[in-house]
Amino acid sequence: MADFDLMRQLHLKNDSKIVLLTLDGLGGLPVEPGGPTELEAARKPNLDRLASEGTLGQMVPIRPGITPGSGPAHLALFGYDPIHYDVGRGVLEATGIGMKVNKGDIAARGNFCTLDSNGLIVDRRAGRIPSDEAIPLVGRLSEIQIPGVEVDVQHVREYRFAIVMRGEDLEPELEDTDPQATGVEPLPVQAREKGSQRAADLVESWIKEARARLAGEIRANGLTLRGFSTDPALPQFPEIYGLKAVCIAVYPMYRGVSRLVGMEVKDFQGDSPMDEFRTAGEIWEEFDFFFIHIKKTDSMGEDGNYKGKVDVIETVDDALPSLLDLKPDVLCVTGDHSTPVRLKRHSWHPIPTLLWAPATGLPDTQMTFGERTCAQGGYGTFPTVDLMPRLMAHAERLEKYGA
């Protein structure tokens, strides 16, 4: 039976409300031996009360030991095994900055690079040129016209951009042009399958034009393209679970992944947890499932800012009563992955997870929300893809299996 057939077969509709409150990169580590993690250090009376009333556990985002990127980590939260549902990197990059990628479009990630006078790559990231230097170059590339297709190019960050090509008969089975090495030329656009030859030719002519327009640059005088892909046509979240679902998130990446799985994505004023919770309240009656995303726990983790990450967690805790006032039937507070301040990057460590469902909760013996209490929690250690069925069960939205 395919992954989602059980959910499709068993889901019920009722009036319950499920909130998945995701603190990006929530999991942490002690910065000194014997010390508390970021989550353990935070003063968070509301979260601790929920922990004492609810059930804790820790989630493995992809597979044990595997550190996820944001795209796969969020797919797992929504119940999609990211190893099976492989969303192309080009699509993730483009969707992540709010570009539309429709079925039949081709999306790719672009890097500016530095070429020497023989056309060989000397720096694969163009000296990591800053965004304000890259943005006008992207503007120049976006003026390129290729007959028969529409091309959209947008800046991502520093030396990175995304490109989406739209037209007839485009197949995305193309090899990367990034040779992943210096001292060699960028690779030509190779079609992996016969049907992709037209796309290969069109991308090649775009690259030729782009090279001409960058030739005068010192650092960003070349480019490479990677992760050619199209809309993965993912099974749609509302259909799988029978949930009217909304995404409340500030950053385009998370809005993009939510859109790919078929959630509605809500625009709102402000960017604080309080603003996000207020927005949930405004549309409370319209939806069954609320994915609320807090970015700054992850950003502070990547910046190595211990106090900053603790502060973000405390800000979420301060705002939490306004979310609880809405009386969700099921509230899960977790992360998509860990981003320990100590490592300054995403990690594979299991994600502390709090599941609170006053009517159907499984009690455990834990009294506070932290990595170590979660490791001892009532739901134990489990794969992130198993979260959604549990949220559905606690919302009493799943029928019995078999007689």
Place this chain on the structure above:
Amino acid sequence: MADFDLMRQLHLKNDSKIVLLTLDGLGGLPVEPGGPTELEAARKPNLDRLASEGTLGQMVPIRPGITPGSGPAHLALFGYDPIHYDVGRGVLEATGIGMKVNKGDIAARGNFCTLDSNGLIVDRRAGRIPSDEAIPLVGRLSEIQIPGVEVDVQHVREYRFAIVMRGEDLEPELEDTDPQATGVEPLPVQAREKGSQRAADLVESWIKEARARLAGEIRANGLTLRGFSTDPALPQFPEIYGLKAVCIAVYPMYRGVSRLVGMEVKDFQGDSPMDEFRTAGEIWEEFDFFFIHIKKTDSMGEDGNYKGKVDVIETVDDALPSLLDLKPDVLCVTGDHSTPVRLKRHSWHPIPTLLWAPATGLPDTQMTFGERTCAQGGYGTFPTVDLMPRLMAHAERLEKYGA
């Protein structure tokens, strides 16, 4: 590798005795915040002693969040992944009340329903007529003769009955006749595959006869049939594990599932835990594996009777010394699923599990048998299908894998 190949390849024979003592619907929840579950509240010195000497864990019966019916839940206890081994609902219903379903027979579940004068369904359950009203009607249906096949009809409960049709060339690929709606007619018997046309015609003529014989009834003047299926030809438990296995259970459903997997099913006097343990003692030398089933924990859970469920657990505990006197090498005390008094129905919550094996036990730190101690137990949280290999291992009935 298919599910059972490892077991077939590695199993050994010895003189050990394994007891799987299943308290149906054992898992519970606090009925008030901060209170004990049914199992935690029970006075059970014997089970607590076994818990302190043995290893605890909690089992996920089917998949996380999935609430099982009794059939799938028991298949999982015996090591059969119930998603893979999908036993038809008609077979389960019929086997459950002790009817024989052989390869080539067709079994189905039947409901009496109420039809209006246009033949449209006005009540899919015939007003839930009581058993004493339904039994004579089933008697009337069992007199129907259909040339070329033998038909057995038996009452299940209230408005429900089971039917088994036996004859040549019967294929069970038939659609349900229950439209799952009122204001419409029962559906005709549709063959899903060409080979099932003969069966469809025979069932249709039986239904026509049945309708004629029910026409004068007020409430039960019609019927629907569902879950057409035949003997699933499951791999056989004794062959997989090399165990001579016996079922000691009062209720037909559990005796039926045990028979489907090839266990012997023992008749005995009485219906108390003490009667079941006494029966185990009487046949102790004849078998290697004893599946002992206690029903009333589940019944009390479904009735919402907290004290009743606690009492059943205490009765089992009181009787336990007579089982321990037999000196089982491995004793597992668990449930097939949870039936919390608070929810009054089966649930998806993990099942508290106690594994006691004096010669090979893995010690943990838990001292009592309860949901929360099991969540902290030495075997952690694991799928129910993983139980049988552990019981085999603790009985020293599995060879080393590889050199």
